[in-house]
Amino acid sequence: MNPLTVNNLSLFLAFALVLIAVVISAKEKLNLSKDIFFSILRAIVQLIIVGYLLKYIFQVDNNLLTLGMSLFIVLNAAWNAHKRNPARNKKYIHSLAAIFISTSITLGVLILSGAIKFVPSQIVPITGMIASNSMIAIGLCYRGLNTQFHDLRQQTLEKLALGASIKLASKPLLQQSIKTAMQPTIDSAKTVGLVSLPGMMSGLIFAGLDPVHAIKYQIMVTFMLLSATSLGSIIAGYFAYKNYFNSDHQLTL
Known part of the structure; x- marks a missing residue:
């Protein structure tokens, strides 16, 4: 079985799904658009940092x-x-x-x-x-x-x-x-x-x-x-x- 791969295009298309939530928030006046974008940005930054940190920890194995x-x-x-x-x-x-x-x-x-x-x-x-x-x-x-x-x-x-x-x-x-x-x-x-x-x-x-x-x-x-x-x-x-x-x-x- 081939391992699952995620390229930049896949991430971009997946991000488009987030825009659905943003559109719904704007249409229904839920005032969640800012929170959605902030949470996405925070998640990306945190996951990138944790990803490199875990890679180092796994390699060191201490x-x-x-x-x-x-x-x-x-x-x-x-x-x-x-x-x-x-x-x-x-x-x-x-x-x-x-x-x-x-x-x-x-x-x-x-x-x-x-x-x-x-x-x-x-x-x-x-x-x-x-x-x-x-x-x-x-x-x-x-x-x-x-x-x-x-x-x-x-x-x-x-x-x-x-x-x-x-x-x-x-x-x-x-x-x-x-x-x-x-x-x-x-x-x-x-x-x-x-x-x-x-x-x-x-x-x-x-x-x-x-x-x-x-x-x-x-x-x-x-x-x-x-x-x-x-x-x-x-x-x-x-x-x-x-x-x-x-x-x-x-x-x-």
């Missing part, structure tokens, strides 16, 4: 450099998750702990089981996949928690007035927020292969790998993402709900 790149991914994912938290008293360390723990545990199990090897060409991309999905789940958990506290403020106050601890008063809100955070990953797992052919599986098939072997890798990725999103959202949620209370255990919105 364990410390691999760990450094993986840590950079985790730190950046944690910062983006932190920014998505609407809570007033949010703390970056909470997002960092959630993503670091979920990524480390998932990655550690994969390495110890022999599913992947500790080489940069495998560790760095897998770390990116785990951290990015955990970041999205944590962001959804944060938003869900904020919405729940505002919508169910009176019920929470009543529970506190009756002597409930902040953990007990917040438990139903926390459970719903974690469920909301995990739902996209669960829905994706339900439809994988039937509706979508995910990136790793498609990439391996493009590279010429037997589809059956590509499916095994995709099953591993599905397990991996379910683990990371569940761990990340649970850890972040149990940290974040405390941000809505002061030192006297009073609800502050």
Whole structure:
């Protein structure tokens, strides 16, 4: 099988598809044209820089450099998750702990089981996949928690007035927020292969790998993402709900 090739003409024609979104935005007065062009420009610059950086890291094949790149991914994912938290008293360390723990545990199990090897060409991309999905789940958990506290403020106050601890008063809100955070990953797992052919599986098939072997890798990725999103959202949620209370255990919105 010939490897997939993308030339400048292919990129130009693919960029023409972006113009469809721009036209729709202009016609419907969505005011998204500037954001679309900015996001495209940023993506191009970031991908070019990362592409050359990964090429260097793969060639050097140094364990410390691999760990450094993986840590950079985790730190950046944690910062983006932190920014998505609407809570007033949010703390970056909470997002960092959630993503670091979920990524480390998932990655550690994969390495110890022999599913992947500790080489940069495998560790760095897998770390990116785990951290990015955990970041999205944590962001959804944060938003869900904020919405729940505002919508169910009176019920929470009543529970506190009756002597409930902040953990007990917040438990139903926390459970719903974690469920909301995990739902996209669960829905994706339900439809994988039937509706979508995910990136790793498609990439391996493009590279010429037997589809059956590509499916095994995709099953591993599905397990991996379910683990990371569940761990990340649970850890972040149990940290974040405390941000809505002061030192006297009073609800502050």
